[in-house]
Each structure stands twice: as structure tokens, then as C-alpha cells.
Amino acid sequence: GNSVTQMEGPVTLSEEAFLTINCTYTATGYPSLFWYVQYPGEGLQLLLKATKADDKGSNKGFEATYRKETTSFHLEKGSVQVSDSAVYFCALSDKGSGSRLTFGEGTQLTVNP
Amino acid sequence: DARVTQTPRHKVTEMGQEVTMRCQPILGHNTVFWYRQTMMQGLELLAYFRNRAPLDDSGMPKDRFSAEMPDATLATLKIQPSEPRDSAVYFCASGIRLAGRLNNEQFFGPGTRLTVL
Numbered sequence: 341g342n343s344v345t346q347m348e349g350p351v352t353l354s355e356e357a358f359l360t361i362n363c364t365y366t367a368t369g370y371p372s373l374f375w376y377v378q379y380p381g382e383g384l385q386l387l388l389k390a391t392k393a394d395d396k397g398s399n400k401g402f403e404a405t406y407r408k409e410t411t412s413f414h415l416e417k418g419s420v421q422v423s424d425s426a427v428y429f430c431a432l433s434d435k436g437s438g439s440r441l442t443f444g445e446g447t448q449l450t451v452n453p
Numbered sequence: 454d455a456r457v458t459q460t461p462r463h464k465v466t467e468m469g470q471e472v473t474m475r476c477q478p479i480l481g482h483n484t485v486f487w488y489r490q491t492m493m494q495g496l497e498l499l500a501y502f503r504n505r506a507p508l509d510d511s512g513m514p515k516d517r518f519s520a521e522m523p524d525a526t527l528a529t530l531k532i533q534p535s536e537p538r539d540s541a542v543y544f545c546a547s548g549i550r551l552a553g554r555l556n557n558e559q560f561f562g563p564g565t566r567l568t569v570l
Contacts, residue, residue, distance in 0.1 A: 374558075383457075383544050383561030384496075429496065439484050439550045440509070441559060443496045 342367045344430050346444035353420055353451050361415040361447045363404075363430035371434040373397075373406055373413040374441065378427045387415075387428070420451045455479045457547050457562035465568045471533040474565045476545030477526055485528045486559060487513075487520055488544040496544075502528065503550060535569045542566050 347362040365371065372391045376384040388397030393408035402417045413430060430444040458477045466472055478485050486501040500510035505522040513520065517539075519531045532539055546559040 376561075381563075383546075383563050384559075385561065386558055389558065439503075439548055439559075440486075440498065440501065445495050 342371070342432060342434065342442040344432055344442055344444035346428075346430050346447050348445075348447070350448035350450060353449070355422055355451055355453055356419045357451075359415070359417040359420045359424075359449070361428055361430075361449070363413045363415065363444060365411050365413065365430075365432050367411075367432055367434055369434035371432040373404070374431040374433070375402070375404055375413070375415050376429040376431060376443075378429065378446070380426070384429060420449075422451045422453055425449055425451045455560075457545055457560050459543075459545050459562035459565050461565060462563060463566045463568075465570065466535055467570050468536055469534040470569075471531065472535045472539075472567060472569075474530045474543050474545075474567070476528040476530075476547075476562055478528065478545070478547030479560055480526070482547035482549050482560070483525075484548045484550045485522060486546040486548075487528070487530050488546065489541045490544060490564070491541045499530070499543075532567075535567075537569045540567055540569050 343366045345364050374389045375387040377387045378384045388399040390397040390406035393406055396405045404413050404415045427446045427448050429446045431441045433441050460475045484503045487499040489497045499513045500520040501508055502522050522528045542564045544564045545562045548559045
């Protein structure tokens with residue numbers, strides 16, 4: 341079956357630090373990969389996605405590259421801001437799952453001024 | 454600005470009471486999901502529908518939970534009777550699934566925070 345593993349949190353950084361949140365996956369097919377972000381008190385929002393190997397998703401300064409050889413989709417940002425404090429979820433979906441998403445456990449990020 | 458809406462946003466009830474949560478998916482979306490989020494279990498898929506038909510509700514406790522879509526603009530999740538362990542945030546999400554196309558993005562509502570005393 342499909343599964344997603346994220347690095348354990350919480351992660352605490354100072355403003356302008358470099359961010360990496362690791363995500364690896366197991367899937368039976370060729371999945372699409374996603375990063376969702378959840379701000380306090382809100383639902384999840386799509387941050388970025390990639391649908392095939394070597395694709396790079398990017399949004400709001402965040403990037404993630406679909407690495408089929410290492411089954412990874414690590415999230416990076418060069419300079420985080422206090423407003424990036426949130427929970428980040430890695431997820432996958434493949435044709436066999438019919439729109440269902442398999443989520444990782446989520447990683448809490450706190451950015452201090 | 455199309456959004457998924459959920460009501461109520463907060464619900465506090467006593468054990469044994471019936472709870473009904475409502476969701477209005479984005480107009481034109483044909484797939485609706487119900488999730489539950491807790492600190493211990495994280496995000497769990499309870500059920501999902503396509504074109505109003507239930508496709509999978511294996512994540513839902515059958516004896517007390519039920520999910521329906523009376524029409525294309527309304528999805529409901531009911532708990533009867535509620536128990537303290539049902540305390541969680543319940544999210545609805547909607548998306549589009551078209552034949553021959555793969556579009557897996559889901560749009561989440563703000564959630565219903567349920568507390569069962």
C-alpha cells in the first residue's frame with residue numbers, strides 16, 4: 341500500500357534560516373506528490389505539487405523536487421519568515437487511489453523572530 | 454473566491470448526544486472527503502463520495518458514524534451517540550475527478566472542532 345514518512349518535528353528555526361523538511365514515500369504506482377500547509381485554526385491548503393519524476397513544485401519561496409530514484413519529495417525554503425510557522429504535510433496520490441490522498445504525519449514548524 | 458464551508462465551526466456537546474456536521478463543497482466539485490484530525494492519530498480519512506455516491510467509508514466507525522450527501526451542495530457527517538473519544542477537528546474537503554484526467558488537489562474547509570464532554 342501507499343505510505344508517506346516525514347521527518348519528526350517539531351522544527352524550530354530563526355527567521356531567515358534555511359528550511360528542509362524531509363519526506364519519503366512508498367507507492368505501488370507512479371504517484372503525484374503534494375505539500376499541504378495548515379496554519380493555526382485553519383484547514384489544510386495546497387502549497388505545491390509535482391506530478392512526475394524530476395518535476396519541481398514551487399510556491400511562496402518553497403520548493404520540492406520529485407526524486408523517483410530516492411522516492412523523496414523534500415520541502416525547502418531558503419529564508420523562512422515568522423509567518424511560515426505552521427504544520428506541513430507531505431502527501432501522495434496515484435491513479436489507483438482515485439483522488440484519495442495519503443498524508444504523512446505532519447511537521448510542526450515554528451519560526452522565531 | 455470559491456471555498457469549502459463547514460458548519461458549525463465549534464461544537465461542545467455531552468456524551469450520548471447526536472452531532473451533525475455540515476459541509477458545502479465548492480460548486481462544481483464532484484468528490485467530497487471527510488477527515489478527522491487529532492493529536493494522537495493525526496489526519497485520518499473517514500469517508501469519501503464521488504457524484505454523491507459513497508466510495509469508501511472504511512475509516513469510519515460504522516456503529517455510530519454516518520455520512521451522506523443529500524444533494525450536490527451538501528455533505529453531512531453524523532455521530533450518534535457521541536463519545537468523548539470523538540473529540541477532534543473534522544475537516545471536509547472537495548475536489549474534481551474527471552474521467553481520463555488526473556486531478557488530485559483537494560480543497561479543505563476550515564473544520565469543525567468537536568468537544569464531547
